[in-house]
Each structure stands twice: as structure tokens, then as C-alpha cells.
Amino acid sequence: MGVIRNFIYILSFALILITLQACKKDKIGFQEDNRIQQEVINTSKLRVINLIDMNQVIVNNRDSLTNFIQDDGSGQNYLKRTRYFSLNGRLGKTWNIPQAILNSTKATDIRLEANGPQLSIGKVSFQVKETDTRAKDYYVWTSEKFVEPDYPQSRVLEIPRDETGPQRAGYFKIRIINLAAKIKSSGQGTTPDTEDLLDQYTLSYANGDAIHQRTSQIAQGKWSEYVEIPYGTYQFRVLTSDQRQLPYGQNPPVAETTAAVDPATSSITERFQKGQYISFAPIKNYMPGGVYTIVISPRSLNHYMDEGGSFIPNFQNAFEIIEDIAPPANITLAHLQAVNALPGSSDISLRIAGQIINQIAYGKASPYQMFTKGSYKLEALDANQKVLATTDVLLDANDNVSAWVNQNAQGQTQISVAHNNLTGYWYVPGGQDNAVYNQITQLFPFNARFFNFCPEEPYLTFAQRTGEKIGAGGGAEQQYYTEPAAFQNLQPGQVINRYPYVNMGGAITAPFNIYAFQSKPNSVPGNWLPDLKNISGQDFIANKDLYTVRGNLPTHERGYYSVALIGSYKATSPAHKPKIIIIKHNQ
Incomplete structure (x- = not known):
């Protein structure tokens, strides 16, 4: 009886193992591969660069590699994928030619055509061939x-x-x-x-x-x-x-x-x-x-x-x-530059990790230097290498940092660290839970951030002459959101980090001017500072000769900028009295 009972136990255990194994196999069947390109395709060292909107490919005068389907307006058949064009079945800007379509001599004949509403651009035929290990491009131009x-x-x-x-x-x-x-x-x-x-x-x-x-x-x-x-x-x-x-x-x-x-x-x-x-x-x-x-x-x-x-x-x-x-x-490198906004100074230097950024003239910025990510001590030095101020900075990969050497309200030298956003991404506040759709990407930005480095101005506001706020208006104002704190009631040495940029774009044809106002927390923009020269959109143009060659200047020049009031009313040199400067961060 005991033998029979043991046999039943063993048989039951075996059945359980078989059942579990079967369940395990069934679960594998529920996995899905959602990659657009699932097949591994080995590419040659040859590439087609399509500069004229061709979208169909035929090889050896007989094999169509694209879908040759014209869009019927529904948006459905237009996206029929093919083996070598797995995104939408059509030739795009670049195409890495697969090894499989090359013959025994590592060559093949290609014909490109255009199928759709484009201007009539005809057809073009050519042969591609691998001759050695060097890569080649075929520019269809x-x-x-x-x-x-x-x-x-x-x-x-x-x-x-x-x-x-x-x-x-x-x-x-x-x-x-x-x-x-x-x-x-x-x-x-x-x-x-x-x-x-x-x-x-x-x-x-x-x-x-x-x-x-x-x-x-x-x-x-x-x-x-x-x-x-x-x-x-x-x-x-x-x-x-x-x-x-x-x-x-x-x-x-x-x-x-x-x-x-x-x-x-x-x-x-x-x-x-x-x-x-x-x-x-x-x-x-x-x-x-x-x-x-x-x-x-x-x-x-x-x-x-x-x-x-x-x-x-x-x-x-x-x-x-x-x-x-x-x-x-890039998981390693960051950029840092120094800006001399210290009134009364001649050339100053910045020391970081034993490296010295030398001879930064007043009102100017140094070229960017590369550093590996990490924590650093910054030291501002005078012409005699005397330490004027120190601060710590944490650099992460892809950071772009400006270290402004300036004077605080008490007249002491300090270093204000500003992390610049040169990515082209602009956050748009809204109701999305995870912010996936709450950002836009700019290809042609005109973005500026504002600073107050004048120790005698406790609150400073930048605005238009009429007191209207700066930046793009209308629909662009909603699209490129900026908080008023980015340009209103700025305190000496303060760095705004929440929505710090102002989209200055707006209409290409609209001229503008920026003025400085002495403001208060409950009074914006406040009193205009008439002794300060205002800046216009054309002051953002680095080289006016690039435009006057065609007869005239545009209203501005696109780019990433910092706009700052620097100087002191106590300075003895007129060059160090308060003035507005512009620092351009892209080259």
C-alpha cells in the first residue's frame, strides 16, 4: 500500500512539473516584438544621399524595394512597409545599401523615381560598387x-x-x-x-x-x-x-x-x-x-x-x-566659461581644477573650456593671482555653465553660476501627467536670459520703453512660457533657474528695444533708468557686414544670449559705470 501511495505522489509531482513547463511555454507565446525593423539586415559601406525628394527604388531594372503606392489621402496605404524600408516603404534622405542586393562583383544597378505630388523631377539611374574597405556616398543632388x-x-x-x-x-x-x-x-x-x-x-x-x-x-x-x-x-x-x-x-x-x-x-x-x-x-x-x-x-x-x-x-x-x-x-564632458562683470577690475582669471582661464576683460566672456563631469571649486583671481572669490560647482555631462564674477549688494566679490539651456527644448506647462507632450523643439531660437550685476540696484526689471513686458507676444507668448521672475525684480547676482529664458522671437519684421527699470516687488516695471543706454534687437547682431552686403540689417540675429546690467555707480572709470551687455553663447 505504501509503495502504491509513493508511486501516486511521484506521478502527481511529475504531472505538476509537466503542467508548469507547459504554462511556461505558453507565456513565451504572448511576447510581442514591436520593433519596426525586426530583421537584421547587414549593410554595405555604400550609402545613397537623396537630396531631391526621390522616394522609390528599383534595383537591377526589375526588383522594386519600395511600395510604389501613392497616398490616397487616407494615410493608410502610404505607410505600407517593405523589407528594406521598414518605416513607411519609401526612400528617405539617406539609405545604407544592404549587402544582399549587391551581386558577386559587389555592385548593383539602382534606379530612383518619384511617386506622388512632387514637382516632376524625372528618374535617375546609376551603378554602385564596393571597391575596397572605404565607405562611399552616392549624392543624388x-x-x-x-x-x-x-x-x-x-x-x-x-x-x-x-x-x-x-x-x-x-x-x-x-x-x-x-x-x-x-x-x-x-x-x-x-x-x-x-x-x-x-x-x-x-x-x-x-x-x-x-x-x-x-x-x-x-x-x-x-x-x-x-x-x-x-x-x-x-x-x-x-x-x-x-x-x-x-x-x-x-x-x-x-x-x-x-x-x-x-x-x-x-x-x-x-x-x-x-x-x-x-x-x-x-x-x-x-x-x-x-x-x-x-x-x-x-x-x-x-x-x-x-x-x-x-x-x-x-x-x-x-x-x-x-x-x-x-x-x-555624451556621458562625460561639460562646458564652462567665465564672464567678467566685476566693476573696477582689469583682466581677471578663473581657476578650476588647476586650470586657469586667463585674462578675461571687463564686460567680456571667455571661450568655453571642456571639463569632465564632477564637483569643482571655482576661484576668481585678480591680475596678481590673488583669490577674490570662491564657489563650488557641480558639472554634469552636457552642462553649459557661465561663471559670472560680480559684486554683491554689500560690495563683496562673488561668483554667480548660471546653467545655460542650449538644447532647443522649451517646456510648455499644461495638463499632461508626464509632460511628454509639454515641450517643443526650436531649430531657429532667439532666447535670452537676464541678470542684474549692479550692486546699487536692489531690484531691476527689463521691459520695453512703454513698460510692456519683453518677449514674443500673441500665440508665441503661450507657446514659449516664461515666468515674470525671469526679467522682473532681479536682485544683484541672482540667477533665475525656473523658466529662466525669454523667447525674443515673435515676428521677423518687428523691431524692439529693451530698457532697464528700477523696480520694487510691488511696483513693476518701476522707474525708467534714463542714464542707461537701451539695447535694440540689432545690438544682438555680431557681424553686421554679413547682412549689409545685401543692403540692410535685419531686426535681430537668432541665437542663445545672456543680457546683463553690469557696473557700479561708484566706479571712477566711465567704462565701469552701469551698462547693459550681451553675451552670445552659441558660435
Whole structure:
């Protein structure tokens, strides 16, 4: 009997194990793979760069790799995915060619077409081939319908691509490719008054300074070497030989400018008006380890056809940023600069981790220095290396910090640490629980934060001459939220960290001025300080020659700025009396 009972126990235990194992297998079946691209596709070292809105791909004259479905307006069939185009079944800006479509000689024939409501841009056929271990790009850059036929480069240009990152830590690599051509003066996609921008081109910083000799005066159909630049926030410009700015290869962001491009000046315009002399060029964070190409080619840009605000396309030579190597996440490096706002001082220095940022003139900012994340002691030094003030700062990866050396209300030297936001992200308060939809991204920002570094002004407010608050009004005021504390009743040395920025954008055509007021907590804006020279939007322009070459100045220049009242009424030197200064944080 005991034997039978033991057998029953063993049998029951075995059945339980089998049941549990079966349940375990069943649970695996409920797992889902939600990745858009589930298949692992090995890519070659070849890449197609599509600059003219082609969207369909055929290889070897027979195999269609895209969906060839025209949108019927429902938005459903347009997104039919294919094996090699798993996002929406269509060719985008860049395409890494799979190894599977190359033949035994590591080559294949490709034909690109456009299927949809685009302007008629025809078809283009070319062969791609791997010849060695070096990566190559095939730039499909123009439609012959919109350019004169005397360009020196082929319609599909094979250009080597660098797959090695920068040699120096904290740097990125960049180059320039000139695929410009002479735009036809008449026909679909052109207007008779289109500005002629065909030239040699130079890659420059926002102030017009060339970034390197090797990326300057690049001729038509040629490309430069890569150069290494410290990571940071840049607004690169592409300039002709006479310093005219090229527009960017996509239309200005409507949410930020409500604008199009004037063909005669290649600058932003509003509502069928003349161009306002400010060209759209995105402000972007270029991260350590990234590799980038800036390419110039004929592009379709919107311009106004009537006063009602209707757009039509117009071709013009414009530049675009192509990512050759995506940068890894920056988990180590931060930026810090020093600003001398100390009245009565000559050149001062800032010491951090044994490194000295030297000879910062009064009212000026030092270049940014790179540091690894961590806690640091900051020391402000006079010309004799005497310590004037100290403070501690915690730097995290990707931080951008300005250390303002100034004087507090008691006349003592202090260091005010400001963490700058150069990301382009702007938080919009609202009712979302997790804030996923409570932020917007700016490509063309005009953002400023404000400081009071005058020890004799206990409360300072920045406002327009009439006392109206500064910043964009109307709908933009709701979209780019700023708390009044960012520019009202600022105390000496105070750093506002909650919603510290003011969106100064608004209309491209609207001029503005900023005045300083002596205010009180219960009286805003207070009394205007007439002895202080106000600043205008045009005071934000670093190099006016970049604009007067076309005949006039814009109302302002986009970028990230700090605006501060510095100086002391007790200073003996007129240069150290109170005045408003502007520090620009992007290059």
C-alpha cells in the first residue's frame, strides 16, 4: 500500500512539473516584438544621399524595394512597409545599401523615381560598387529640369565618406561639399528674380569667421577634407565669396517664424513682403565623436505667391547637414566659461581644477573650456593671482555653465553660476501627467536670459520703453512660457533657474528695444533708468557686414544670449559705470 501511495505522489509531482513547463511555454507565446525593423539586415559601406525628394527604388531594372503606392489621402496605404524600408516603404534622405542586393562583383544597378505630388523631377539611374574597405556616398543632388546643363559634376556623384571618428576627445568632424548649379531663370519651380548664389563657398561660424582654411573657397563639384572642431552649439553658415549667406535646404520652421524665403534675397520674408535679410540657418548641438557633412545643392524652398499667404516652390542653392557618423551619448564632458562683470577690475582669471582661464576683460566672456563631469571649486583671481572669490560647482555631462564674477549688494566679490539651456527644448506647462507632450523643439531660437550685476540696484526689471513686458507676444507668448521672475525684480547676482529664458522671437519684421527699470516687488516695471543706454534687437547682431552686403540689417540675429546690467555707480572709470551687455553663447 505504501509503495502504491509513493508511486501516486511521484506521478502527481511529475504531472505538476509537466503542467508548469507547459504554462511556461505558453507565456513565451504572448511576447510581442514591436520593433519596426525586426530583421537584421547587414549593410554595405555604400550609402545613397537623396537630396531631391526621390522616394522609390528599383534595383537591377526589375526588383522594386519600395511600395510604389501613392497616398490616397487616407494615410493608410502610404505607410505600407517593405523589407528594406521598414518605416513607411519609401526612400528617405539617406539609405545604407544592404549587402544582399549587391551581386558577386559587389555592385548593383539602382534606379530612383518619384511617386506622388512632387514637382516632376524625372528618374535617375546609376551603378554602385564596393571597391575596397572605404565607405562611399552616392549624392543624388539635382533634377535637370531646374538647373542649367553646364554643371561640372555628374548628376549622381560618388564621394568618399570618413567612418573614423575624431582623434581628439570632445571634438567632432565636419566637411563641406559644393554641388551647387546655376538655377534656370524661368519655368516651373523658378522665379525671374531668383538671386544667383552659384559660387565657391566657405563654411563659417555664426559671426562669419571661417572655421578652417581647408573648408574655405570650395569650388563647384568639389569637396573639402574633414576638420576637427570642439563639440558645442553652433550655427554654421555657408558664405559666398562676397559674404552672402546661403539659405538652409528646408523651409524655415513655420512654428518659429511663420515665414517663407524671398527669392531675391534668399532671406526670410512674411506675407508677400520683401526679404527681411535674416537667412534661416539651424542652431544645432554638434556632439563629441560625431562626423558631419554640409552639402550645398539646388533645393526647393517655399515663397509667397500672393498676399493671401499661398506658397509655391522655388529652386535655389541651399545647404543641408548630413550625419555621416551618429555621435555616441555624451556621458562625460561639460562646458564652462567665465564672464567678467566685476566693476573696477582689469583682466581677471578663473581657476578650476588647476586650470586657469586667463585674462578675461571687463564686460567680456571667455571661450568655453571642456571639463569632465564632477564637483569643482571655482576661484576668481585678480591680475596678481590673488583669490577674490570662491564657489563650488557641480558639472554634469552636457552642462553649459557661465561663471559670472560680480559684486554683491554689500560690495563683496562673488561668483554667480548660471546653467545655460542650449538644447532647443522649451517646456510648455499644461495638463499632461508626464509632460511628454509639454515641450517643443526650436531649430531657429532667439532666447535670452537676464541678470542684474549692479550692486546699487536692489531690484531691476527689463521691459520695453512703454513698460510692456519683453518677449514674443500673441500665440508665441503661450507657446514659449516664461515666468515674470525671469526679467522682473532681479536682485544683484541672482540667477533665475525656473523658466529662466525669454523667447525674443515673435515676428521677423518687428523691431524692439529693451530698457532697464528700477523696480520694487510691488511696483513693476518701476522707474525708467534714463542714464542707461537701451539695447535694440540689432545690438544682438555680431557681424553686421554679413547682412549689409545685401543692403540692410535685419531686426535681430537668432541665437542663445545672456543680457546683463553690469557696473557700479561708484566706479571712477566711465567704462565701469552701469551698462547693459550681451553675451552670445552659441558660435
